Amino acid sequence: GENVEQHPSTLSVQEGDSAVIKCTYSDSASNYFPWYKQELGKGPQLIIDIRSNVGEKKDQRIAVTLNKTAKHFSLHITETQPEDSAVYFCAALSLGNQGGKLIFGQGTELSVKP
Amino acid sequence: GAGVSQSPRYKVAKRGQDVALRCDPISGHVSLFWYQQALGQGPEFLTYFQNEAQLDKSGLPSDRFFAERPEGSVSTLKIQRTQQEDSAVYLCASSLVQGNSPLHFGNGTRLTVT
Numbered sequence: 609g610e611n612v613e614q615h616p617s618t619l620s621v622q623e624g625d626s627a628v629i630k631c632t633y634s635d636s637a638s639n640y641f642p643w644y645k646q647e648l649g650k651g652p653q654l655i656i657d658i659r660s661n662v663g664e665k666k667d668q669r670i671a672v673t674l675n676k677t678a679k680h681f682s683l684h685i686t687e688t689q690p691e692d693s694a695v696y697f698c699a700a701l702s703l704g705n706q707g708g709k710l711i712f713g714q715g716t717e718l719s720v721k722p
Numbered sequence: 723g724a725g726v727s728q729s730p731r732y733k734v735a736k737r738g739q740d741v742a743l744r745c746d747p748i749s750g751h752v753s754l755f756w757y758q759q760a761l762g763q764g765p766e767f768l769t770y771f772q773n774e775a776q777l778d779k780s781g782l783p784s785d786r787f788f789a790e791r792p793e794g795s796v797s798t799l800k801i802q803r804t805q806q807e808d809s810a811v812y813l814c815a816s817s818l819v820q821g822n823s824p825l826h827f828g829n830g831t832r833l834t835v836t
């Protein structure tokens with residue numbers, strides 16, 4: 609089955625700096641890779657996703673890149689702000705006979721210091 | 723519009739008690755997922771419904787865990803004879819269709835077994 613590894617587990621940056629979180633996946637058949645932001649006491653919220661037919665996608669300060677050959681994808685946040693502080697999860701869609709399910713990484717706790 | 727709603731938000735159970743956790747998905751969403759999230763970890767897949775059909779229950783930890791979605795809308799996750807290791811946040815998510823469509827999460831039910 610699919611396995612997703614995420615690094616780093618914690619990341620601390622100064623406000624205005626960039627933050628990069630990296631994930632690898634094992635199943636070459638996976639074709640959908642979302643990123644979620646989770647704040648304390650809340651459920652994960654989708655912030656951006658990418659499908660396997662593109663290599664990069666941007667949405668304002670957030671971008672995701674995908675390297676299918678190497679089976680890794682990354683989240684890039686530019687001009688970080690204190691409100692970006694949260695736990696971020698990557699995920700990959702694991703395809704099976706009964707449809708697909710998201711397999712999540714272990715999470716990265718991002719702290720943006722003002 | 724309303725998002726995914728879960729109740730109760732918090733549940734404390736004594737070891738050995740049965741609990742029932744409710745999920746109201748976004749109206750019209752065909753797919754419904756249950757995930758378990760231990761403290762400091764990523765969500766772990768439990769089970770998946772397409773309408774009222776439970777297509778994948780491979781993630782349920784034991785036969786004490788049971789999920790249903792009898793009318794293809796509201797879903798209930800039941801845990802019988804709770805044990806301390808069942809303590810976690812239980813997340814429900816729904817999506818419009820099966821596969822690589824965005825998954826929308828509720829805020830979860832935090833279960834504490836004492």
